[in-house]
Amino acid sequence: xxxxxxxxxxxVKPSETLSLTCTVSGGSISSYYWSWIRQPPGKxxxxxxxxxxxxxxxxxxxxxxxxTISVDTSKNQFxxxxxxxxxxxxxxxxxxxxMVHMDVWGKGTTVTVSS
Amino acid sequence: QSALTQPASVSGSPGQSITISCTGTSSDVGSYNLVSWxxxxxxxxxxxxxxxxxxxxxxxxxxxxxSKSGNTASLTISGLQAEDEADYxxxxxxxxxTSYVVFGGGTKLTVL
Numbered sequence: 001x002x003x004x005x006x007x008x009x010x011x012v013k014p015s016e017t018l019s020l021t022c023t024v025s026g027g028s029i030s031s032y033y034w035s036w037i038r039q040p041p042g043k044x045x046x047x048x049x050x051x052x053x054x055x056x057x058x059x060x061x062x063x064x065x066x067x068t069i070s071v072d073t074s075k076n077q078f079x080x081x082x083x084x085x086x087x088x089x090x091x092x093x094x095x096x097x098x099m100v101h102m103d104v105w106g107k108g109t110t111v112t113v114s115s
Numbered sequence: 116q117s118a119l120t121q122p123a124s125v126s127g128s129p130g131q132s133i134t135i136s137c138t139g140t141s142s143d144v145g146s147y148n149l150v151s152w153x154x155x156x157x158x159x160x161x162x163x164x165x166x167x168x169x170x171x172x173x174x175x176x177x178x179x180x181x182s183k184s185g186n187t188a189s190l191t192i193s194g195l196q197a198e199d200e201a202d203y204x205x206x207x208x209x210x211x212x213t214s215y216v217v218f219g220g221g222t223k224l225t226v227l
Binding site for chain 1: 161162208215217221
């Protein structure tokens with residue numbers, strides 16, 4: 001059974017870069033799309049972007065200038081980098097398998113942006 | 116890219132049926148059969164309930180069903196149970212030229 005696990009710092013300073021990794025276990029990262037989604041406290045889900053295992057990406061236009069998603073097939077991982085963060089980027093960050101049809105999700109990791 | 120429109124809240128009594136709407140545009144919901152629905156309990160990750168408008172993943176109760184008409188997709192839950200109380204989000208593919216994905220704002224379902 002495929003499982004996803006997000007990892008990374010829980011606290012990031014304003015203007016710095018948020019970096020998270022999603023490790024895929026129980027299956028291969030190949031032949032699937034992989035997504036990042038976030039949820040600010042008390043708010044709804046927001047699509048951040050996705051990557052195909054081959055490396056092609058697509059990002060939310062509202063975040064596009066600050067987002068980079070990459071994949072490391074040798075480690076069965078994919079990663080998120082979000083630059084120039086502000087308090088508005090405080091959220092639970094989820095990784096998931098799929099693009100619209102996201103059938104496996106990580107448990108989520110809380111990232112707080114604060115000095 | 117705008118969020119899909121969902122009612123903020125719906126409610127129903129145990130055993131009843133409810134429907135949650137998800138309104139998009141001709142650029143997303145109206146053009147593609149790539150609409151999914153997610154259930155989220157407090158403090159938990161979302162769970163896929165419906166994909167490709169009306170398909171149910173293995174293990175999801177057949178009390179959950181999906182449909183689409185024009186630019187509006189719908190999730191119907193029949194035979195409401197207490198454990199159905201949760202937030203529900205729709206999600207759609209949003210264009211062949213952009214390949215974006217867009218979520219609805221979410222609907223809080225209360226089982227009375």
